Each structure stands twice: as structure tokens, then as C-alpha cells.
Amino acid sequence: MHDDSKLATLLTTPAAGHGTVTPPIVQTSLFTFQDYDSFVARMAGQSDAPVYTRVQNPTVAEFERLMAQAEGAEAAVGFASGMGAIAAAIMAFIQPGQRIACVEHVYSDTYRLLERTIRPMGIEIDYHPINAFEEQPDLLKGYALAYLESPSSIVMQVMNLQQVAEHARRHGVVTMTDNSWATPVFQQPRRLGVDIVLHSASKYIGGHSDTVAGVAVGSAEHIGRIRDLTLPLLGAKLAPFEAFLLTRSLRTLHLRMERHQATANHFVDRLGQEPLVRQTHSPGANAVPGLTGRSGLLSLELDPDVDVARFCNALSIFRLGVSWGGFESLALPAQASLSQAGQFNSMQRFGVSPQLVRLSLGLEDPEDLWCDFHQALQMGTN
Numbered sequence: 001m002h003d004d005s006k007l008a009t010l011l012t013t014p015a016a017g018h019g020t021v022t023p024p025i026v027q028t029s030l031f032t033f034q035d036y037d038s039f040v041a042r043m044a045g046q047s048d049a050p051v052y053t054r055v056q057n058p059t060v061a062e063f064e065r066l067m068a069q070a071e072g073a074e075a076a077v078g079f080a081s082g083m084g085a086i087a088a089a090i091m092a093f094i095q096p097g098q099r100i101a102c103v104e105h106v107y108s109d110t111y112r113l114l115e116r117t118i119r120p121m122g123i124e125i126d127y128h129p130i131n132a133f134e135e136q137p138d139l140l141k142g143y144a145l146a147y148l149e150s151p152s153s154i155v156m157q158v159m160n161l162q163q164v165a166e167h168a169r170r171h172g173v174v175t176m177t178d179n180s181w182a183t184p185v186f187q188q189p190r191r192l193g194v195d196i197v198l199h200s201a202s203k204y205i206g207g208h209s210d211t212v213a214g215v216a217v218g219s220a221e222h223i224g225r226i227r228d229l230t231l232p233l234l235g236a237k238l239a240p241f242e243a244f245l246l247t248r249s250l251r252t253l254h255l256r257m258e259r260h261q262a263t264a265n266h267f268v269d270r271l272g273q274e275p276l277v278r279q280t281h282s283p284g285a286n287a288v289p290g291l292t293g294r295s296g297l298l299s300l301e302l303d304p305d306v307d308v309a310r311f312c313n314a315l316s317i318f319r320l321g322v323s324w325g326g327f328e329s330l331a332l333p334a335q336a337s338l339s340q341a342g343q344f345n346s347m348q349r350f351g352v353s354p355q356l357v358r359l360s361l362g363l364e365d366p367e368d369l370w371c372d373f374h375q376a377l378q379m380g381t382n
């Protein structure tokens, strides 16, 4: 298990070798060579000097180095978005005729990727309830890939990743998990045996709602495969300026997560005594082995007496919007996602109550947030 103070030190240690505290933003598309021989040698793979920013860039490399260390892994690769990372990772490890086992309540656009893009390529996808992955040791037999999320999206169900990774290894199945909710501060799936860890860095890693980015973390071999097969060819490369912002954000990740957790605890303590809230979905420390904290993203099922529209309109500190993980508090009524136009709606597929509201608790004063939430709840029933 990791040690929190160690992670804090790691995230705040400047890179050696630049002579600067922050990494320079190497805003260039290409890198030139001194002479013919060094150019040819680089292309033949005899050096690892950067060539072209779609593949390699020193500012991006600094973010990747920090993320790999934070997750306790050998390597990481940055992407222009979480979906860029997820698509590149899945497509590097799956071929026509193979099968993917995916957890129910997977992130909505991952579900769309699997159904609209991956399945038509001749790949079978089965969705299993989250408990089945740990309770059925042979569930994964015959699959090439297990795609996991713990906690899952919207309903925040959790699994014992260590146990599932063990089952997967016995059947030779590659495992991937989306760790955007917990971040390496609260969960390090690589240390639990999961092969590849994925993040939407647009959420807590970025933390300031000013960047869309993603990252995949894993062994040198697994990340090398993504670097060879999909990163350069699908081309969803992380930009140097975005990588600079993310590196800056990582300096405070542990502090922000502590505050998100304190506010979430403040809410969870009170929500249990709130008759207008039927159920709270907010896994906390030790809900499953390896999970060491509660993030600020939770969801609630409001009593049928609460008019969700009136509740939402009565909020004043909480804003209405998608995404999460920033400094600002947000509310997302499930109905907004349930009524999203187009096919392949994960919330319809897996079933989510229209009385559900997801809250992203930001960095505002916890009591101010609770008062805002509570007065809106009252307004919603009047």
C-alpha cells in the first residue's frame, strides 16, 4: 500500500535536469537533427531523441513521468482526452473475433465507443454486474479484455480490484480500469494487479475545469504497445501546454482530494438523516480493499416528493452541468442524461432512476454547500 506523505512528496518534486522548478513548455511540432547520421540513427531506433510532437514531447513526457510514479507504474502515455486514452488502450489490446467483458454502469461515452465503434469491428462485448467479476472466478474465461470501473459511473458501485485482477490473470485476460474517480491519491489499481489504469485528466487530475485530457498508465510493455499501435496512428496526442497545466495541477492533487473528501464526509453524515433523500451512493475508505478515501463525486436518489426540476433551479452555489472534479460544485440530474438524444444511452441501458442527482462537491466552504443543497431540497418539495 502506498504512503500518503510519499505521494505528496513525489507530486511536488520538480523534475531534475531542467534547472527550472516548472517544466518548460516545449511548444514545437518537430525537432531537428544536427546531421545526417544522427537523423538516420534516430529513425532506426538507435536513440530516443524527440522527433515529432504527435509521438513525443518533453513537456508531455514530464506529465507522463509524474503520472507513472503516482500510480506506482513503469510508464504512462498522455492523450488529448480521457476518451482518447480509453479508445487507444482498448484498440491496442483487442482484435476482431475476440471478446470484451465490461462492467455495467460504465462511463456513458465508453459505452458508446464499445457499442458504436468496437462492436461493428467484429468484437463481442458482454456487460456484467459489478459483483459478478469478483464472485465468479471463471467469469472472465474466454475473454481477451476486462474493462472495469470502480466505482462505476453514476451509481458508484465498487469491486475488489485485487481479486478481479487475480481471476483475470489466471485466465490470461488483460485488465483495464478507469481510475478518474479515486485518483492515485485514493486508489492505485496497478498496485492491486490491474494491467492498465486510465484517467480522464479533465476531472480531478486537471482539477480546475480548464483542460480536457487523458492518460493511460501501466507496464513499459503495455504502454509501449499503445505507443506503437494506437497513440501515433489515432493521433489523440496531449498538447504541451495542456501537459504543463496538468503538471501544475498535480502539485495540489493530494490537498484537493483531502478537501473533496472532507466535504463529501460532511454531506454523507447529514444525508443519512435526511428524509427527502432515499439513498446515497458514495463509497468511502475501505469500502473495498485498496480504496483509501472518498472523492467528492457522489449521487443521491431523491424522494418521489421532491420535484427534481424545482430542486435544481433552487440551487445557487451548485451549478448545473456535465463533467466533475473541478473547484466548482456541480449538479447533474439523471433526467438530463436519460433524455440525451441518439442511440446507445448507457443510463437507459443499465437503468438509472430519474430521481437520481449526481453532485460534484467542489472546493467551496462545506457548510455553505450543505446549506445550499438543503434549502434547494426544501424548495423542491414546496
Ligand SMILES: *Cc1c(COP(=O)(O)O)cnc(C)c1O
Pocket: 081, 082, 083, 084, 107, 109, 153, 178, 180, 181, 199, 200, 201, 202, 203, 212, 213, 214, 323
Ligand atoms: C469524463 C469521463 C471520461 C471521459 O473523459 P474526457 O476527458 O471527457 O474524454 C472517462 N471516464 C470517466 C469516468 C469520466 O467521468
